[in-house]
Structures are given as C-alpha cells and as structure tokens.
Amino acid sequence: MRQTPVKRPKNRKAQIALAAAELFCARGYHGVGVDEIAGVVGITGPAIYRHFPNKYAMLVHATRELGLSVRTAVDTALNGTGDAEQQVDRVLEALAVLSLEQRRVTGLYQWENRYLTAEHRTEFRRGLAALIDRVGERVRAVRPELDRVQARLLTRAAFSAIASLSTHRAPAARARATDLLRRAGWALLRADPPEPAGPATGAGSRPATPDSRREIVLATAIRLFHQHGYHAVGMEDIGRAAGLRASSLYRYFPGKSDLLAAAYHRAADRVAASTATSLDVAGDDDQAALRGLVEGFVALTFDHRDLVAVYLAENNNLPDRDRHELRRIQREQVEQWVRLLESVRPGLSTPDARLLVHAAHNVVTDLGGATDPAPPDAFRSVVTSMALTVVHRA
Known part of the structure; x- marks a missing residue:
C-alpha cells in the first residue's frame, strides 16, 4: 500500500525562527546549537538547512520578524480612526499587548542584536528609529509645544518602558500589565519637555584609571x-x-x-x-x-x-x-x-x-x-x- 508523503508545514521557517529566538533570549546566542533548535521544532538538524544556511541567518530573520511585528502593531494603530491622542493611545496599548505576547523574544531588540553585523544592526536601528519618528509626530499633534527632538525622546522612553517585560521574569497578568504599561507610556509622553543636553557625542564622566x-x-x-x-x-x-x-x-x-x-x-x-x-x-x-x-x-x-x-x-x-x-x-x-x-x-x-x-x-x-x-x-x-x-x- 502506497503511503501518502508527509507534507511540511508551510510555516516551518517561521517556527524555526521563533524557536531560535526564544532559545537565544533564554540561553544566549552562543549558548544555543542548531541541533537544539531543530529538536524544539521537531525536526533533524540537517533539515534546518533547507530553510536557513546557518544559525546567524536565523538570528537575522528573527530580528526582522520582531521589527515587522512592532511595525505592524504601530501601523494598525495609527491607521485607525480618531484624533492623534486616540491613535497614540492605541499604539501604546498595541505595543503593551505585543510585549506580553512576545515576551520571550522581545529581548532581541536590546541585547542579542549585538551579534548582528554592522549592516544588519543598522537596518534594525533605522527601522526602529523610523517608527519612533512616526509616533513622535502624533505626540507632537497632542502636545504642540514639543519640538521634534523632545517628542522623539519621550516616545523612545515610552517604548523602553513598555519593552521592559523582556528584561525580567516577574509575573505579569495580561489585562493588568497591559494597562499599567500603557499608563507608563502615557506618563512619559506627558512628562515635562526635556531640556537640550548637547550633542550626543561625549561619553560622560569617565571612571578612574585602574591602579593595579x-x-x-x-x-x-x-x-x-x-x-x-x-x-x-x-x-x-x-x-x-x-x-x-x-x-x-x-x-x-x-x-x-x-x-x-x-x-x-x-x-x-x-x-x-x-x-x-x-x-x-x-x-x-x-x-x-x-x-x-x-x-x-x-x-x-x-x-x-x-x-x-x-x-x-x-x-x-x-x-x-x-x-x-x-x-x-x-x-x-x-x-x-x-x-x-x-x-x-x-x-x-x-x-x-x-x-x-x-x-x-x-x-x-x-x-x-x-x-x-x-x-x-x-x-x-x-x-x-x-x-x-x-x-x-x-
């Protein structure tokens, strides 16, 4: 009797990238092997190479997927009806929900992208900067007294507060955490306008030179x-x-x-x-x-x-x-x-x-x-x- 061949899932590449991202954030990029990623997905190590040439390609793909998720959330929130304040509120809520749903991989934005090449790191940072600029313009519509630099800084701070779930393991009930992170975002966006601090080229106070x-x-x-x-x-x-x-x-x-x-x-x-x-x-x-x-x-x-x-x-x-x-x-x-x-x-x-x-x-x-x-x-x-x-x- 002829057996029907088993079809590969259409989303196998996405499954591999997600498993890799979760393992990278849990154990570090260098602490994870290709065979381990394959085991989580339920395939053999060699089968991974049908989708990715190496582990680095998985990191690049996972980082891009994270960026796409954030961009999609922001686009959906900004393209809806309502005034600028309602749009910003939807952005904050959408990012809070995303932070909860992707808590195990959001850490890629903060520290795993250090392993990206300069080209891919620049790509990721430019994408995030563009999102912050878009939301910052809506913030300026809510607070016309802000200039572009001030609005961008407050928006960036709000993004950081909301993304903080990836940095710790404290329990977070979905509804309550979403509301709290949204409020934290608004608290920052409504904060006093930051005064100019000069060009961001200095490194601040230097620690004393070691003496042993x-x-x-x-x-x-x-x-x-x-x-x-x-x-x-x-x-x-x-x-x-x-x-x-x-x-x-x-x-x-x-x-x-x-x-x-x-x-x-x-x-x-x-x-x-x-x-x-x-x-x-x-x-x-x-x-x-x-x-x-x-x-x-x-x-x-x-x-x-x-x-x-x-x-x-x-x-x-x-x-x-x-x-x-x-x-x-x-x-x-x-x-x-x-x-x-x-x-x-x-x-x-x-x-x-x-x-x-x-x-x-x-x-x-x-x-x-x-x-x-x-x-x-x-x-x-x-x-x-x-x-x-x-x-x-x-």
Whole structure:
C-alpha cells in the first residue's frame, strides 16, 4: 500500500525562527546549537538547512520578524480612526499587548542584536528609529509645544518602558500589565519637555584609571566583552589589550568565566554601595530614598557604561554558581526599590510596583547606557527625570 508523503508545514521557517529566538533570549546566542533548535521544532538538524544556511541567518530573520511585528502593531494603530491622542493611545496599548505576547523574544531588540553585523544592526536601528519618528509626530499633534527632538525622546522612553517585560521574569497578568504599561507610556509622553543636553557625542564622566594590574585586567576584559561579546574575546585578546602576556592573566583570574563573574560581582557591589548611601542620606524620608536610588542607578549607568552593558547582556554566560547567587542579589535589590515605591504610593500593589521598577530600570539603561554613541554627561538629569516619571506617575 502506497503511503501518502508527509507534507511540511508551510510555516516551518517561521517556527524555526521563533524557536531560535526564544532559545537565544533564554540561553544566549552562543549558548544555543542548531541541533537544539531543530529538536524544539521537531525536526533533524540537517533539515534546518533547507530553510536557513546557518544559525546567524536565523538570528537575522528573527530580528526582522520582531521589527515587522512592532511595525505592524504601530501601523494598525495609527491607521485607525480618531484624533492623534486616540491613535497614540492605541499604539501604546498595541505595543503593551505585543510585549506580553512576545515576551520571550522581545529581548532581541536590546541585547542579542549585538551579534548582528554592522549592516544588519543598522537596518534594525533605522527601522526602529523610523517608527519612533512616526509616533513622535502624533505626540507632537497632542502636545504642540514639543519640538521634534523632545517628542522623539519621550516616545523612545515610552517604548523602553513598555519593552521592559523582556528584561525580567516577574509575573505579569495580561489585562493588568497591559494597562499599567500603557499608563507608563502615557506618563512619559506627558512628562515635562526635556531640556537640550548637547550633542550626543561625549561619553560622560569617565571612571578612574585602574591602579593595579588586577584592576587593569578586569577593566580591559569588561571593555572587550562590551565591544565584542563574551564569546568573541579570548584571554589572549585581553592580555594583549592590557599589555600583558596571556599567561600572566592567570595569576589574577583562573579563567575567562572568572573574569565575567568578577565583572558581575563588581556591578552588584556598586549597586549595593549606591543603595546603602542613598538610604543613609535619606534617613526616614522614603521619597528622598527612592530618588536617591534612581540617581545612583543613573550615575552607575553613565559612569560605568561598559560594566552595565556587560551586566545586562552576558548573564547566560556566567557559571551556574555565580548566576544563581547574582540573580538572588538582583532580586533583593529590585525588592528594595519596590518596598520604597509602595511606601511612597500606598495604593500601588506589589506586582504593579515591581513592574514599574523594572520599567524605570529599562528606561535608564536604554537611554543612558545602551546608546551608541554614548549620551553626554548632561543628559543624565533627563534620564533621571524619565525614570522618576515612570515610578511616580504611571
């Protein structure tokens, strides 16, 4: 008896790209193999190559699909009936829904695109910039007093707040989270117009030059991890950039993973120190304490840009023991913000406070730390204002 051949699903390529994107965001681009992606989809490794020539092509496709999803959501919202305010409101709601529905892949916009070539990275950024410009024009129709730069900045901040769901694992009930993120977006769009901060060509305050060989090695590794990604950097590269032989590095760090762990502990220590200072200075004034935490986080983001970028991007490459411990520390630091926010806003539930804290964090790191070129130092007051707007007005 002749068997009917099994037909391949028409959306197989999309299935592969989605599985790859979810794995990249969960485990990091270099931590995922083609066979693993194939296993999730239910096919063999060689079968993937009928659709993609290599893993990088999957990353490019997934990033483009993410951009298409955002563009479609914005286009649909802007093309509907109603005035500019209603159109903007639909944009914010549509993006909040998309952020929830694609939470496991939205992280591509923030850190996995670092693995794209310059050509594909430029393509992605131009597409996002065009969307921000389109929405910014509608924002100007709602707020005619804004100039184009101000409207664009507020719109970009709103996008960052809404996209923050991809940066954490806190539970988010669909209806409640959608409404809260939409409100956070509106709070930013209605914020006071940011004052010009000068051309975005400076890198802000520079950290002090390391004064020991161990510190030089660590600072060099952090810079290279930020510029090229953890997996693209070898001990030889670090030694060469630090002016040392690679064999000399092992006097200070047993291996590259230990360097990465040291970077994470350094970032955690700086956050802890900043938090302690803010709480001590504020005393019993929770409002002042919360503002101090925001200002401290902004300062860390501006003054230690490489460190913060690595802290955000390379978590999946940490050894298990360090990753679990650092996640515990991160949760404790977030909960300190949450407790203060609940004290300042008594009617706010703990889940809502937690989502707003993460949204404020993402606004800071997007506007102050992940831009290229780096923002000028004068811009930190604008970023501080944006973060405070999220936690106080959303």
